[in-house]
Amino acid sequence: MSEAHVRAFVRESEEGITELNNSLLALESDPDDSEAMDAIFRTAHTLKGNAAAMGFGDFSGLAHAMEDLLDEVRGGDMAVSGALMDRLFEAVDLLDAMLGEIDESGDTSIDPTGVEDDLRVLAEEGADALDAENGDGASEASDDVTESDAGDSDDNTAADPGGADGGADDGGDDAVAVDPEFDHDLSPGDDEGIYRARVDLGGADMPGIDAMFVLEAVEDGFGGLSCDPDREAIEEGEFDDTFDLYVVADAGATLEAGVDAVSQVESVDVDAVDPAPGDDATADASDDATVDTGDDAGDDASDDAGDTDPEATDGEASEASAAADAGDGDDGDDDGDSSSDSGSGGGGGSNTSSSDNISSVRVDVEQLDDLYGLVEQLVTSRIKLRREMEEADIDSDNLDELDKISTNLQDTVMDMRLIPLSAVVDTFPRLVRDLARDQSKDVNFDIDGRDIELDRTILTEIRDPLVHILRNAVDHGIESPEEREAAGKDPTGTIELRADRERDHVTIVVEDDGGGIEADALREKAVEEGVKSRGEVEAMSDAEARELVFHPGFSTNDEVTDVSGRGVGMDVVRTTVKDLDGSVSLDSTPGEGTRFEIKLPVTVAIVRVMFIEVDGVEYGVPIKNIAEVSRADGIDVAHGDEIVRHDGEIYPVLRLGEVLDTAGAAGAAGGADDALADGGNDDADSRNHDAGDGDGMLLRIHDEKRPVALHCDNVLHQEEVVVKPLEGILSGIPGLSGTAVLGDGDVVSILDVETLGGRR
Template sequence: MDMNAYLSMFIDESNDHLQALNENLLKLESEPGELSIVQDIFRSAHTLKGMSATMGFEDLAALTHEMENVLDLVRNSKLKMDSFIFDTLFKGLDALEAMVQDIVGGGTGKADVSAIVASLQIITKSDYKSGAAAPAQPAEAAKPEAGVTGAMLLDEFQSSVLLQSIGSGQNVYHIQVAVRDNCVLKAVRAYMVFDLLERSGEIVKSDPSVQDIEQEKFDNSFSVFMISPIEGADLQKQISDISEIESAVVTLLDQESLAMLMQAPAAPSMDSVNQAEESSAAPVIEAQSQAAATSAASTPQAGAATAPAPAVSRTIRVDIERLDTLMNLFSELLIDRVRLEQLSSEIKRNDLTETVEHMARVSSDLQNIVLKLRMVPVDSVFNRFPRMIRDLAKSLDKKIDLVITGAETELDRTVIDEIGDPLVHLLRNSVDHGIETVEERIAAGKSETGTIHLRAYHSGNHVFIEVEEDGRGIHKEKVLKTAVKNGVVTEEEAKKLTNDEINMLIFAAGFSTADKISDISGRGVGLDVVRSKITSLGGNVTVDSAPGRGTKFSVQLPLTLSIISAMLVKLGSEKYAIPLSSIVETGILRKDQVLHVHGNRMIEFRNTIIPVVSLSKVLDSPDYNEDTEDETEIVVVRKGEKWAAVMVDEFIGQSEIVLKTLGKYLTNIEAISGATILGDGYVALIIDPNALIK
């Protein structure tokens, strides 16, 4: 059988199971005694193993099998979960995801996961099970073997992992690194070493801890124990090549030297005590349907009431390119519909008018269906964030709860594809800059656990996504000082800024208030990218902050980027479209209503003063000049909390339009976001209101 025909299904199903594993592991970490969650995790792992074996991805199946062995002991109450088991399972999940991504890219899904497998096999040993509830105290360090300096404390499980790795023929190294005395950024150099080592193998222990090293709580040297397939001489050269590294001593360990370091007894038997694999015939793909898996898992025990059969799923997977083709075809249909409506109004025949009206109703229903097909719940983006927050909080030694609401809110697939990275930046900013350390929160009278709210909801033709945390808030004086130092604003301008304007300074390119560079922040790349990306999607982002109470980022996005409602206007002989989602209202402006403030034209609107924008001057319209008119039509548009009155020649009316890009040869045209084809066959440019509001 040609398995390539099932590859797409395998990838889709694998991603679904990996996401379920991530979500349920996080849930189990907060409720470690809930065996029903373990059953769900085991079921997903078991199905993924069977699928992988059937498709011939043996490495993926083997790693999943080792994880399954651990889960089987847990679900049968023979093993209690602890932090080491959770960390190992999460590392296994990361490796599985990397393998699947390799398969997506056309690879074979092979990877060196020997260190993770060794850790999983240690967990399944009987001596681990007996001591899982109360981990052993770290052994005292022994006098190191010649050539090994700076020996550190290893607990029972770390030493077992290293011993097992040595027994299976892997390279286990003790590495001593010294940074130059005159090095200014010791933590940065240490980070570069750790980054190199993590890409070269598996770090089992570091001394001092990674957190202390990141905070420069070390002298000029640090040590690590690690497992790596790379030769020791190559590792030593790569470390020594890093700038400001004084020396690097890489020592290959055997069981005797490691036991001597630990004052440990002889290495334990390396015989595998893995659970016997259940007898099986030729493997089959076990993910034909979610209903089948659920049914198998819920088979009643003897004497139990029979559970009702679950509903059969009536969904199908459709290639996204087919949906794009369907949308393009419907777009052409919509253009022709508008053309027919215009011809019908000119010909004025009842039978033609009735037919066109019926076609309009049917096509409107079809439009709703097509747009809904492209709508995807934001949960497809949100579901990767709990794991990310967990890992970030752990690396920064903070306690953080992520609360997600509105994950069922739907957005156009095009928007969904683009919004992930901006949200990553906002959440990382909240974890690093917003939420305080446990000590700082307790000193401020707060609970030791910080909370980040990630919520999504509909409002009109927009979707709002908010990231809100209860941390320290934006330090306005620090932001102003940094902005002046970086030339974002002058000292005179800084004195006139409102609180909201100060908050928005953090979106300036290259802006960062971090005291030092880390792998999370400090490089001045992040929030400016967020604003640029969201603006390119036709949305905007605002920030609200209160010292000591936290910060809230609010992202406003259009529901869809394919078909929108717009106001058609004229400038002389040219026609333009302005998206209705940005329009507050329309009106007529007389010359005597225009105010001149510091050389700028302004008008009074709803008890405030807003600027007047000449669209003909922005677009250099050749045959219209509003200065010759006593009164002119205006369209009041908004961008966040800012408004502007845009002067136009004439209103044509409201219409649904299909967005078309201008192509790669017409990029970055001021105030133009695209084009559309009107019912009369002419092209109208689409105005970008965000570009008109400074």
Template structure:
């Protein structure tokens, strides 16, 4: 039976079960006596075991089977839930995730997990653990660096040497202060692949991509270049500490084929526990989820076709208004209603809650808190906020780096916090919310904050700014200096983060998505990093307005209401025109001045305004006249015009004119 047809479903469902394992294990740590949580963990592991065995991934099934035995012991009150036990189980889940990632990238899902299995078997037998979690990690790394090759790799090495190629093992050590280890690994591989071919890596490519290594990794490499030439190329990459190159001796190669000898695990119905065989009265309460998995590329094609349909729909509506034929008008109105419903369905199909990204952070924060001996409380708000799938796939790494940054150098040690009359437990807030056609993600901590003077002194010493420039910097401009390449104010080097190290990459990643990042901080009280990302919704509802001879579109999601006010109602506060909007003082912004549009001054005593908001802040935009509401297709202005102030894109109207789309968030400070 060909299982490749089911591979995509297997990978997606395995990731869901692994996420469920992680979430419920964290819950179990807080409530060790909660047997309902244990049963949920057991069911997820049991299902994953069955799926893996059916697909033929025996290493994955074997590890899950041993983990399942430990969970069964917990359910039957034979094994107590302890922090040490959970550390081992979390390590097993890490291995399971690495195996699934291997399968997803075309690998065989095999992995050396005998140390973790040995520890789990010790727990199952009630024995005392002989190694700590850190010792297991070190042992696993050391053993994985042995010269173990499969038959195919051994044959490639032998044939390459016969053809005059050099086969080498290159061991690279990254500097201890290297934050973006995966980026450095990628750069090393890029250099090597221009000079030859990488046969194997230790740890595996999947582990390197997930940063599941300390600072050292080894690659087996075939090339006609000499070791000295290769070493010279690799050492040009920044944050490389050392490079060691040795030739591979074919006669001493070991074959790694243990995994092939393992027997498959066959799951019989009578092996299901009583908890798996739920009572009949509970079964009928379950809702059946009828879903189908669709490749994201097909949705992209569907969206592009629908964008063209929306543009043509706008043209038809314009023609219908000009001709004023009743039958044509009725048909166009009906087509508009149907296409609007279709549009909502297509857009919702692409939207994914940021919860899919946020879910992995509690586990990471837990581990970092243990590593750094800090007490941390991660509070997540707005996880249900939805974002386009293409953006979701990219924002994970920037948030990881900002969280690690906040944990390592933002939150102080418990004793320091207590000496400053703070709670010993530091709090990190991770928030997501919609504003206009953007999503905001905020990472806020109640830690040490950013020392403005320290940042400026370091920037001057590095030649980024001069002393005269430093005097005129605002707080916001000073804080943004920490996002300069290689900038760090950290007093001690850390492999977790250094404040500023890697923030240049975070900034460039967010900008590549069409977003921006802002920093607020109070020395001694904490910092807030605010990421603004476009929804990347290709079709939005907007209010068309006119300024002079030009038309602009304001996203409806940003608008509170429109109004016409008397010029006599406009007041001044702090040299800024304002109005009284239902008891709130709202600043006035003239779009004519912002976009420098030539408009004839009129003696009219009334002014048309659009009141917009960003989170809890508001502004009133002065326009010349309102045209009406319309569905528009959001088109990018391209790389050359990406820095245009307060414009997020453009659209083509029904009459063929181009209207610029106003970014209200940029106008509200």
């Protein structure tokens, strides 16, 4: 099997395991949720079939055992309980681990026999087996479960809308007549009939996988389906060259066109078992269809199909092809509606629509990153070209057109990198559930804003900080049911994760209704651990004391557990968020709960920068950080410090000529380039200023970033640039976040307004 097939199997199975986790959580919270039960069966069935077709028998067998056990639950023979769900989640975790090995090496060495046997014993013996602790007994009991018994509750109950059992032994030999007594168990509508399609896949390398594409296309595009041999056998490739599909359709020509459009199909013969009213194309052949299925009948149907409106046939073919290639259930529903509408009325003409085309493709992330790198180079080259033309006093409309095209391309590539938050947060309900169960706590976890999109890089990096916050909420925040009841609260705690987008920023809030954070407790712990002195903590406000949770190595837990107590976690949150050019804040009310708010940019790297001059050196400040630019007049002195006033608020003045002298010295000591090392002026007299001298310019920074006004010599220009973060020994220089290469080749340092002057 090819690497591409394995990669496709892994990616689809990863999505299936996430869906399985979430559906099991829904069933655990509401055992009567029939939609969750149906979703579990569909997902487990798909995982089982895909794995069997790929030859991963252990993976398929474990998924099959889950399906059999859940059939007992659905039938009312076993109640949903915490112990039962623990066994099912254990099986899902094992599937996930096996999938990880398959992704890395193309195969798995994990033996799921023990877990699989436990599930089969539960299915066999019911709830009484949940108390059994003897693993040997489980293995012995599982020997009595034959493969045929395990398959009784398989495809026809979970996925086959017709619910028919397979009939013929061979089911695919063209020389063998179809059994007239085959029970397809299909019920067509008033304007529909039942047709048999004999499908030939040719010499397929992986017949089971190819057959699955055909089954999905037919199931999505038509009103009912039954298989001969049964669906499980077809999906596992257990047929001789061909297999038969019994389908509810409005015309034989419609069915033939839809199946023939699937790329894996080499040929298809369609005969009418019970033709639809007015379907003259197959009515003449219907009398013989249930007795003889020779090639002549199929050819007649094919020839007659060619006499119908070609637009209708082509449209149906495109729909079935798109459904098969996309393999998406939602899209399939739309295709099914279109197929039914366009085929009604005995094969009348229909116009093609947007659903005829494949609407999305999968692209390897490395290719996407390569494309993004090329766009960055294009932006830099465009800047260089404009500067050269300005220096040569050349004005060209072509350059303006290039600006417009490259900007649109840049925006498109940025959008391509955006991924819904659901790619990360959909795994969190299981995380919260397991943590709460381990600590004997009851927690409701709600997520809002799954569709909010973030850059792939940001989304990847933000997962761990969110995990740390959620673990903190369950461990430190939510109290035990007894404590909550004693405090007059609902014994079940609540944790909410909400995301919202405002222009170029996304805000993620994690809030719980737990016990909150006691500022005094943090003060005492800080003194005890030597993080702060007694005088320092007593001078802190409650809000400042709560910020101590972000201090490296700080923990309020006296005991080290699997969840917390090692002094890591919240420090990682702030560090990671800051590295992503974001911010994190904390608000807590003792006895009522805690709220973490994370603000992140939607995208990274290409930003609009305002360039300024300080002591003859050019620096950049991201435009998004600047609230106002003004002349440096009206500077006052308060308590020996320079300030400016704006709308009744006071902003300290930070003279970059002095601050960057310190940053430059640090950069020079660490091996920084000239652009960093030359940022200051050694003339001590230059640091003496008279308040209100009016020289230079002031950049007032947004309050949420840092309530300060930066003083510079001159404001030069604005430009969109590619910002490269500092790496290695340069990454820790306070006040500097990265560098940008300008059109003339100069490297300019980009300032980090939050850490200027050594502030952190």
